[in-house]
Amino acid sequence: MARLNPASLTIAQEIIGRYPVPRSALIPLLHLAQEQDGYVTEDAMAHIAELVGVTPAEVMGTCSFYEMLKRKPVGDYMVNICNGISCHLLGASELIHHAEDTLGVKPGGTTEDGKITLEAVECIAACTEAPCLQVNYRYRNQVSTQDFDKIVDELRAGTVGIAPHGKLAKVRQQVREDRWSGVSPPDGQGEPAWMVRNPSTNGDGS
Amino acid sequence: MSTPAAQDLRIITSRFDVEDGHTLAGYERTGGYAGLRRAMEMAPADVHGEVRTASLLGRGGAGFPAGVKWGFCPPGVWPRYLVVNGDESEPGTYKDRLLMERDPHQLIEGCLIACYALGLSQCFLYVRGEMAHAQERLAAALNEAYEAGYVGANVLGAKDFSVDITLHWGAGAYIVGEETALIESLEGNRGMPRLKPPYFPASIGLYGKPTIVNNVETLANLPWIVSNGGAAFAAMGAESSTGTRVFAVSGHVVSPGVFEVPFGTTTFRDIIFDSRYAGGLHPGRSLKTFIPGGASAPWFFEEHLDIPLEKATVDKAGSMLGSGAIVVMDDTTDVVRACHNVVRFFARESCGKCTPCREGTSWLEMILSRILAGQGRPQDLDLLMDVCDNISPGINWPPRQTTICPLGPSAVSPIASALERFRGEFEAYLPATAVSVTTASGVAS
Amino acid sequence: MSEAETVVNITVNGQPVEAKPGEWVIAAAERAGVYIPHFCYHPRMNSVGMCRMCIVDIDTGRGPALQPSCMVAVTEGMEVDTTSDQTRKAQDGVLEFLLLNHPLDCPVCDKGGECPLQDQTMAYGPGESRFIEEKRHFEKPIPVNDLVYLDRERCILCDRCTRFADEVAGDPLITFQDRGDQTQVNTFPDLPFSSYFSGNTVQICPVGALTAVPYRFKARPWDLTEVESTYPNPMGDRVVVQASRDQVLRYQGVDSDAVNWGWLTDKDRFSFEGMASELRLRTPLVRGTPLGQPDPRGNELVEASWHQALTLAADAIRVAIDDKGPQSVAVLGGARLTNEDQYVWARLAKGVIGTDNVDAQLDDGLPADVVLGMPRATVNQACTPGGTVILLAPDPKEEQGTLYLRLRHAVVNDGVQLIELTPRASGLSQMAAFRLHHRPGEAAAVAAALVGGDIEPGPDGDIGGVSAADVAAAAAAIANRADKPITVILGRPSLAESAGFTVDAVAELIGFANLLNAGGRPGMAFLPVLHRGNVLGALDMGLAPGLLPGRTTLAEGGPAMAESWGSVPSAPGADARGILKAAADGQIDVLILLGADPLGDFPHRELADVALNNVGTIIASDLFLNPSAALAHIVFPAAGFAERRGTHTNLEGRITAQRQIVTPPGTARADWAIATELARQLGADFGFGTPEEVWDEIARLAPSHRNLSLEAIDTSDDGVVASDSSIVFSPPDDLTPLPPVDAYSLRLVSSRRMYDRGTLVQSASSLAGLAPTAALVVNPYDFSRVGVESGADVQVVSHVGEMGLPVVADPGVPRGTAAFGYNHPDLDVRDLFDPDAVVTDLRIQTR
């Protein structure tokens, strides 16, 4: 499994181009690798290390810090059931137990058919919709156990319009050459022109 | 989510009911980008002045006045950066995601205004990784705004005002919401908070340069403030908590929801019980406790209901408004489980940098799990408190830290609150004839 | 820090303390004798404030508050309380937290007995554990490289090793991985922590998480005896040598401000294995019969008594003098000996035998007058914040590891600007301000332009292969920083070319140096990087043609020295190359090898070969029977590092003590004693009974060392720097001629790698395997030119020899140049050198 393929590489270069320091692109590039392979392969990490000019160990250090970046294959669909306090109060535990029974896996496990990986996750910022869950980071609100079974059936039938794990946003930032004003590297560059035009009184703290 | 039609003046959620409010067309139709135009007619310093006058408090948790923080940029040090904190992960908190999904252009306009006012030459929009839809909405909005000339080279055709906004994704780590961890993460590192001092990234931040970190909601207020004037904003709400504020009320209430209310004048009782808002508890239930400002905040009870949603007052009462997350628990709540739930969160989200937080929070979690499993020992309750005391000496509010950032001490709040008020419920979990177990230390010499 | 600096007055536990501005509280307290417990803090690295153990009450006027003393800088009037109840409680709490998941397997831990965590636990820790939950588990020790094991269960995540790898060594190959209480230190899968400096992480690990393979389970700290000493490398790294049962088991770096800051290279740290090798010489050897009977006509090396060996040696020398005169006796080597050893051999050769055919270098360094005739810098001078360093030497990372670490720190943290004036990239290139990578043999042209101001580009707009613009920019940069010290790191950048080219470059620089130095500016000085441990001591002690001990010449210091010695040679003798040429012509009857292996080290092996086979009698004094010593007729077993007392001279001229902790193997003796004995056999009584007596004579007779007392050297941590020199470098009248390179050839650059075929490395089991395999390195651009792929096996042909090897791409090698390690164990680049050519040109043929 693979380094970034030509298509990904083109996008990677675009992303790197939006940061004054290449290393800042690390997390977006890791997402890109995950989008390509469904998880972040070691080859991809090594490739990304080359692209941003750090060691593979440094990429691993960053990659392993973040929960969304999987370093082992997962199911086509990550089903993340929220176990935050608000969902907890409205039956998250019951929902999780129900999920364990219907899917036959514990949180962190993947179903035999390799379709679904179950996770019990911390608050996903939908507290007023408790109990809720995400399928590949797409929300499902106020989920009853019946709703859950329905969701699972749809996922198994592949009748939900949700891309397999790794694909995050369907829309990417895209900027035409002539609209991009250019990154601001930390060294060099004086006071921005518009500030010079109207002398700034900032910084006096008052 | 419910946003009752009949509501007081809404500033930043005004487009939530507008079908196409998230598109450039819808945004422009409803007065979008007027604030930016207005700002660009003013001198940057005067824009900053308006924000000072508005005395806009940060909405990310710390509640620090934005205008003042902006003033901390050391003069003559360039470039300066803007980092938007869209990492919303504090349990119970649900507002920034809506602001990004429903009104992305408002946030973008806010960013542009901040950049114009302070000479910030590039903006990084850090969006929590799990919020795929918010990322799409922002990406789409940015693409439109770039094409339409609002963002990028020569904003609105201005010869000398150009700002790029880079949309950045997180990848799942609550601690990255802490502003210095956010910057570390944005630099491609593990999201571990930086040592203080410097106390504000405004002096030394991204790439070691002056950096303004503001919360999504904070920035979303800027277009209105510039269009209508800081004074008009300050006129709303209370003396020291001005404007409006968005609160998410969740948990055991009839109609949980996200409500924008006048800041500082509304009370907890209003927002929890008023039918225009959360509509009170379910029939036959009584209030046990509620979290006034996110998982990090000490819990409030019946007697706190008439406190206004006003920073100073809530602080004085021994908790915080934090991230505007109100979580209501009624009498059916198992406090021990609720407490464990919150502690587990902090244990799981500790970045691991400081010993007391890394080891202490997970120890607390293990003890609570053991108690819940019926394996508790009489001495465990005091042990819990003493471990808390070693993480946050004195267990005061605001917490004293033996750690780099407040996450560790935050795990103390729920335990302190719950144990103090509901010790009996903890004891009820202890086996009738609990025998005390200890292991001898095995340090060899 | 200098006295000039103001002090910050604070109190620690009520006692007034004068702290330095900007100093961390923990450091100020330490100097005041108040120890604040800590794990992550390390004085040579940035504070991270992770362990929180150093938390104490600090009152800056707003009342006492718990703060980590490793992150808080002293301020006037600050009151520090390290004993308050809440301090105690906080520290106990942190310690308890650290022990929660610690296995407490002290009885089976290398660190047991010298473990800060264990000590803290004794001193502060709560008696019994309140933690009854399941401890964290990791796979027990995993290798992070060939030399270091990591036990993640013992690790307390202090970030020391990972910070060292990143900040100090610049090899971030071990990092924190995962998060929260699952955080662990690890490498990238199958990508080991390959760093020349990994052993330092073992030394600074505050627990037993990192252990060194060569030391694991070897001893318990309480069985160890130790002495402070000086490692015999040109940097003169300060070390503690630890031994048990008369066996050296460990070297630990000592934090010397002036020198190595506590760091060591793995090569040096683990070289003790080689010293204990079975291959060490234990008794004298002489030629004899297959039955082991000593017999001058025999062709076996057989064991002999010291008496037999010494008389045979003396006889041979006497006969040689009688037949062909003193010049028919020659001495090669001695660069690895102590100053005392070197002095006595020098006196024997020049004062008793009367030959000046003496050279400690093997034509792989620089002429003595170039080294001794320059204003000498110190390492701290070179690292002065804001200063300038010009690299006119081989890669310090490969040749002088701890100097590399000091320079790296200076460039990365203290704004020192580095200018590479080298034929290829070095380990410092990434952080260099200017990379003036010239064509082999053309350093002088670039040097001239750099300091001479007159920059006239050659035909293709460059100077010696460097763009004129770059040279101009660098020249300007030097001028801009002329108010700060300028240091030239001076060495032999390539052994594939004549030393003459480097000498020519120095000749260009010295004028500028004198100019600056006259102007009362901080000025310009030189820091010589030469090969072999005490080579600079050897030059100081006169083990070079034309020189006498004390940095003086035969002509100048001869008369005075003759007074004390009785006589000195009348005329300067030959250097190593001259000696071997003479030997090849049958003019040398006795060749004395002092730890020298011309066959292995002299750049022209066939010349060495012919020479050694034409010498009547070879006398070798050595630790090992190296290839050259194997040809000897008489072999003296010598005592080595830690087996004898003496002094050492480093590249600054800094003289520090070397101390003995174990007895030499067999009947091996210190060289000063061997030389003294041999002198007596030749009828001269030096009267030396101890190395101290030798030093007293050095301090009496050697001009540059006059009155340098042993007490002073012994008592001061950083030793004593001998600075004055009466030797003046006189630039050669005409430049070394540079032949043109034809369009199809690449010009060769060859320098040493850290791990090589050197005897000591190869006798250290842990290091032997680390030498890289040979490959020819060329610029990617040249691949198309010569029409091969990277990694392809090719045939390289010079006009004296050829060999097959892989060729690899590296943009760090300039176009038209090829690089090839000098001392690979597998392929010997010297087979391509032409003894009569000043450069080596190669053609690449695909196979």
Ligand SMILES: Cc1cc2nc3c(=O)[nH]c(=O)nc-3n(C[C@H](O)[C@H](O)[C@H](O)COP(=O)(O)O)c2cc1C
């Ligand atoms: C553990 C921790 C988590 C935080 N999480 C967030 C967050 O998710 N979003 C946010 O805006 N601020 C968060 N903050 C607060 C930020 O550090 C910072 O104060 C804020 O983004 C500043 O923006 P403001 O002044 O506009 O509020 C967090 C702070 C801490 C200590």
Ligand code: SF4
């Ligand atoms: S308190 Fe916890 S989260 Fe904050 S820096 Fe320390 S270890 Fe990390």
Ligand code: FES
């Ligand atoms: S030594 Fe200060 S925090 Fe570790």
